[in-house]
Amino acid sequence: MKIPELLAPAGNMEKAKTAIIYGADAIYLAGKQFGMRAGAGNFSLEEISEILEFAHQHNAKVYVTVNVFPHQNEIHELPKYLQLLNEVKPDGLIIADLGIFRMAKKHAPDIPLHISTQANSVNSEAINFWHDLGASRVVLAREVSYKELLAIRDEVNAELEVFVHGAMCMAYSGRCLISHVLTGRDANRGACTQCCRWKYSIVEEKRPGEYMPVFEDERGTYLFNSKDLCLIEYIPELINAGVDSLKIEGRMKSAYYVATVVRAYRKALDDYLKNPDDYQFDKSLLDEVAKVSHRPYYTGFFFEKQAGTFIESSQNVQTHDFVGVVREYDKSTNLAYVEVRNRIAVGDEVEIMQPHAENKTMKVTQMINVKDDAELQEAHANYDVKIPMGEVKPWSMLRIKIESE
Ligand code: SF4
Incomplete structure (x- = not known):
């Protein structure tokens, strides 16, 4: 039986150490350049070295995201950055762009390459393509269902990483320009303002200033305000599907959030390990993950191809x-x-x-x-x-x- 690693977000040094102390097998973080989540704090090369040492002392791994889609004027800065990362030697680089992938193979040849969810991999051909090119792991798009996951696992040899917890995009795997258009902050460069969750009205072209609300109920309409993913009840299914890594979203979230969610999933995984034949999900873990700020939880696309929106408010809930x-x-x-x-x-x-x-x-x-x-x-x-x-x-x-x- 293969027990997947538990992979946690690390927006800064405190969150990184917290995740590891609370039971993450691996963390992912961004360097100061090219790593998305522009507001998450992010790590200098010295800090990446420091957290690598801490992580390895605790038998944990560190993956560094280089998952922006760089524009032409940035592309020449990448070789140097990748060479520096190759010297620091994180346990993996998470990449979305083919150009960066090509450069990473050349300039960071000692680091395993993971394909980011931003690459939207939803089928075995895409995964095998990346694997043939040299990627060791592919992070599946959040839109892949459990049934598809089982079929994909049979057809691929690459390691598979699956998002199990955290915020969802209403756009396909984060390919979205709403934030860029409305606020100038580009989601594909780690600066999303999550404005899909704001409250919207309709304005008819010839009646400027007349905002017509689209009522779902008296509180308003939040058509694009996605619920948050939570698959903690489905650890046996995820293990059965041969998933290599269970990923928690949220490099912008607090250290408290990281600790709470990591601890809950760690407990569920360890409970399963102790007694796989007679595993009973500990329902108190649902109360635990409700103790952090979140939108109502749902299972995303895991069981059916259906998005879930929280129409009542754009506010988070927590107990x-x-x-x-x-x-x-x-x-x-x-x-x-x-x-x-x-x-x-x-x-x-x-x-x-x-x-x-x-x-x-x-x-x-x-x-x-x-x-x-x-x-x-x-x-x-x-x-x-x-x-x-x-x-x-x-x-x-x-x-x-x-x-x-
Ligand atoms: S605005 Fe919403 S849908 Fe667009 S990238 Fe941000 S979270 Fe995703």
Whole structure:
């Protein structure tokens, strides 16, 4: 039985380390150039070296995206960049453009090449074409169904990577110009503003200024506002299909998001590994992935060719607010050193999510400012505080349930 790797997004150094600590087998990230997700932070070559060392110490891999479609004026900068990457030696390069692929074979010959989902691979011929050219792995388009996946697996030898969780595009595999046209920020260069999720009206040509709403209900219409993908319930199907890598979307998402989603999928995979013949999906993992900001989940194109839109609002939903991360725990004093990310106050009921361990709950009884040892009644983002609690692991994350109105 082949257990797929769990592949997580890493928009910056903190998210990269968080993903690995919480159980990712591999992470993907962008360099400062040519890597999409322009606003995600991104890594210098020195930072790629640093995270590679950290990842390898934890038996994890690092893939670097070079998946833009470069225009002619940029193409001459690529050989140098690829040569530098070849020296740093990430575990894979993720590429969409044929020109970059050709240059990578020449200038980064020591790095395995993966074909990005942006290349829209939806059939075995396309995958075999890339494999024959030298690609070791193909990331399937999100539009491939489970039935198609089974048929493709029988016809190809390349490794297959499948998106299992995260935001979906209403356009075919992200080939979309809405953001570029409306805001000047190009989705195919990593700068998408997700304006497909905004609220739209119709204007008749001869009546400028008269915006006619297209009602789905009284709240309005968000025809293009896709739900978020979640396949955590279908780990046996994904393993049965011989998938090599399960990919979580979201280099723009927070470290808390990455930790929560990685931890949930890690648990589902490990549960399956422990007992493949009698595996029961742990339904509490659906509650876990609901604790991060998301749109309502659905299974995307996995079971049928049907897009799912969330017509009620462009707002995300979540059941919990992330309030802080534990950097250290002092056993002698029972104090956790917490970097605060959102308001937390004495008296709050807090859930503690730990890497590779059960959640705990506790009431905050005391908070001490690390800066001056002053007692605090509440703390806000960028405070460092000490909070008494039972033993917890470093990297644990604190969250508070959002009271429904
Ligand atoms: S605007 Fe929407 S459909 Fe277009 S690339 Fe961005 S997320 Fe995808």
